[in-house]
Amino acid sequence: MPDNSTDTTIARLFSWLRQGLHAGITTAGMATVQGGHLAVPIKLRVNNRIDVDVPVQLYGPGDVTGIDPREVIRTDPHHLATDFEPNYFPLIECDLPDFPWLLSPVVPDAAGHLQPWICLVAVPKANATITVTPTQPLPVLECPRQELPDLAEAWAWAHAQIVEGSTRIMDPSLDEKTRQKALSDLLKQSPEKTVSRLVSPRRLDPKTGYYACLVPTFDVGRKSGLGEPVTPDDEKALNPAWSQSTGADGGSPIRLPVYYYWEFSTGVEGDFEALARRLVPRILPSSVGLNPMSITNPGWGMPELPADGPGPVLGLEGPLRTPQTESTPWPDDSRVPFQTALKNILNTPAELTPPGDEPAIVGPPLYGQWHAKQRAIPDDDNPPNWFRELNMDPRHRVAAGLGATVVRFEQEQLMASAWEQLAQHEQDDQRLRRAQLSEAVGQVLSDKHFLALPIKEFLQVTAPVQPNMAEKNETKLSTGHPITSAAYRRMTRQRGPIARRLEVATQRKRTVEERTDTSSRRLQKGLSELTALAQPQERTEMKPTLRLAGVSATIAMPEPEAKREATIAKAHNTKMSLLKMLNPSLTVLAAVQEENPGAQSTDLISFAPQFDPPMYEPLRDYFQDSLLPGLEQVPPNTITLLETNPRFIEAYMVGLNHEMARELLWRGFPTDQRGTYFQQFWDIRGRVPVPTPDEREGLKDIPPVTAWPDAAHLGENAGMGSSEGQMVLLLRGDLLRRYPRAIIYAAQAVWSADGTRRELGTEERYPLFRATRSPDVTMLGFPLTEQEVRGADDVNGGDPGWFFVLQQQPTEPRFGLDVATTYGGVPNHWSDLSWGNLAADEKSLQQLIYVAIGGALQGAVLDNVPWGKNSAHMAFITRQRPFRMAIHARTWLNGT
DSSP states (O other), X not given: OOEEEOSSOEEEEESOOOOGGGTTOOSTTSSEEETTEEEEOOEEOSTTOOOEEOOEEOOOGGGOSOOOGGGEEEEESOTTEEEEOTTBOOEEEESSTTGGGTTOOSOOXXXXXXXXXXXXXXXXXXXXXXXXXXXXXXXXXXXXGGGSOOGGGGXXXXXXXXXXXXXXXXXXXXXXXXXXXXXXXXXXXXXXXXXXXXXXXXXXXXXXXXXXXXXXXXXXXXXXXXXXXXXHHHHXXXXXXXXXXXXXXXXXXXXXXXXXXXXXXXXXXXXXXXXXXXXXXXXXXXXXXXXXXXOSOOOTTOOOXXXXXXXXXXXXXXXXXXXXXXXXXXXXXXXXXXXXXXXXXXXXXXXXXXXXXXXXXXOSOOTTHHHHTOSSOOOTTOSOHHHHHHHHOHHHHXXXXXXXXXXXXXXXXXXHHHHHHHHHHHHHHHHHHHHHHHHHHXXXXXXXXXXXXXXXXXXXXXXXXXXXXXXXXXXXOSOOOGGGSHHHHHHTSTTSHHHHHHHHHHHHOHHHHHHHOSOHHHHHHHHXXXXXXXXXXXXXXXXXXXXXXXXXXXXXXXXXXXXXXXXXXXXHHHHHXXXXXXXXXXXXXXXXXXXXXTOOOXXXXXXXXXXXXXXXXHHHXXXXXXXXXXXXXXXXXXXXXXXXXHXXXXXXXXXXXXXXXXXXXXXXXXXXXXXXXXXXXXXXXXXXXXXXXHHHHHTOSSOOGGGSOTTOOTTSSOOGGGSTTOEEEEEESSHHHHOTTOEEEEEEXXXXXXXXXXXXXXXXXXXXXEEEETTTEEEEEOSOOHHHHHOOSOTTTOOOOXXXXXXXXXXXXXXXXXXXXXXXXXXXXXXXXXXXXXXXXXXXXHHOOBOOTTXXXXXXXXXXXXXXXXXXXHHHHHBOOOOEEEEEGGGXXXXX
């Protein structure tokens, strides 16, 4: 049997499968048909007497009036699907691996084919009806006979599938008995690895609704399902449920019981492979990415430029451009007078306003002036460079003006969000104020009660928390000795039992009193300071136990001065370490971080609202020609490469932040005007893998504007996704509209073994961002530059560059034929089989309803698999594997 093997598992396809009493019936003559049932010969022997034949009749299709819906585990397409590929086959999968043949009252024929007792049909809803009435056991399908397949070939479209795992049940090195046992064990022990499948090999029409119905193949099953009487002659004849009629009789209606059915509709013609193959790699003209902008008559008293003079029309760029797009040169003859006049206008409010006062004259905006702390345009070659370039070039001022316009259009929604963020911020600030109060009170209590304690009392007081603190501290603390415990402190307290007994004993024996001190405080001090503070392996040498009136005590010998000083220093260090860990600034911050993991301190945070939605969307929606100027020059079914334009993105984002600062000031919002409220231009929400919070910060398209270096030029402050020359893959067509979950990524190329061609490597990079424009344009940005993706021209050890890959999402098995592009003939491989190979021309294909085993491909053998030999072979031939297409970047970048 053919299979699709891998290194770890093998999915075996079987043309039919039987279990239980059916298992031994593999060829004709091993059982008989009696009264519409399969009779299995069984011999009965009693007391070693002569064997008695007792044939057992198994249930047949005439005994069935319904099936358990739970037996169906999958349908393709699913119920009420509206975009099923018309070149694919509908299918149904059942839990039992032998379900299609479970009630077949026949044995395999001479060719090894076994007729299933059910089959799957697909009929157009316009030509069929399904009715459900209480007087009939099952729903009833009524349709013309010509809408049904030839039952003589029903065996070809039912098969079983078993995933072997590590057990190779079809290993040719095993004998037949061993393989049969392995198969039997697998069916019993791993039922989840088995499935049976029925396929309807119908040619579907685009944009058409269908019923998919599971119906009987034998007439006794049809009559039983309809509630009609079944005669002995019917059981004996075992006629098919319908006959394949032609001519006038082909349109006669037939009524069939339906064990299971669902509805679906097909979409437009073309599956993933067909739509991907329609995409044409094109190099776009260099004019794509530029909109002409005239500066002939700018107004505001600025000098007019002759229409036929140098530089009257500049190219207004967008956030995307082609690798071939170049900025329009601006000759000095027109640039210098234009910028001189513009600078005078922009600087007028500052020149007429005394230092420190608010401007009394309103002029055109100086975009980014609060972030750059500038009241006027600096002289040439004076920083900040980006500020001067942004405001002195009309192309950049237009980009910033578009951002300002977006804020004016969206001001109500933006301000509503800002006030909501402020309310949340005030709650956070209130928590921080309480935390600051806790710090202050805690510090006072620590200084008053902890810092002033002698070392022994301090260690005893902090003993309950010392184990937890030691676990969190990198430095091992000399704590945890039993005599620092609460139990020891209770036993050795001044008026405790030990102290009282010592006091009585010393009154009786003066000699002992002179040596040991009558005060239990002296004993406690010696025991605490000289023994408890040392590590267990450094304990003080002890004298023998002294017994006093029933009281035992171990007295420490005096230590040398050097050792005593070391012990005292060690005790002091231990106390300081504990005090440091008990510092309220640390403990309170830890409590704050439980609610806000990102908090670094309890200091109040200066607040500015943040707006996370990608800001390319309003630019696209309000100014449709601005996202990619010249998009109308991109033909349908195009795949091409673009690159990002950081100068436009930075100018646009500064305009957004500048205008938002003015809006916040106008609305009385409590914040300064130097916040960067917008940092995200592109949409990174679908990035794979999903970025962590720290990674999201690195994916911002611009850092805070106040952090832009004065020496940086416009276009040098962009983040990862918008930096200079990042590659953007543009697709225009129906592919991603039909298959939005398609996998698209960049794969590094490697040289082939002979060093003559580029092949797919293992390193992959996924898009940083995604941008769309209705109805059929999708753009995906990659963290790769033009130089990286192009690779070297020299094949001798040079960089092979990168491929861009379009891959169909892997799914469960699906079956069908490729979309017809040519007609007639035999393909080179079964994977290239299309509907066109079944007909001589398009007209003949339109007349074809079901795939015929005895049709145009009868006798064809490709890839060592013959057409129509059994259902397992037909499943192998018609299975549609996920499609993948790779295009090297040199296709667009003037390479080969």
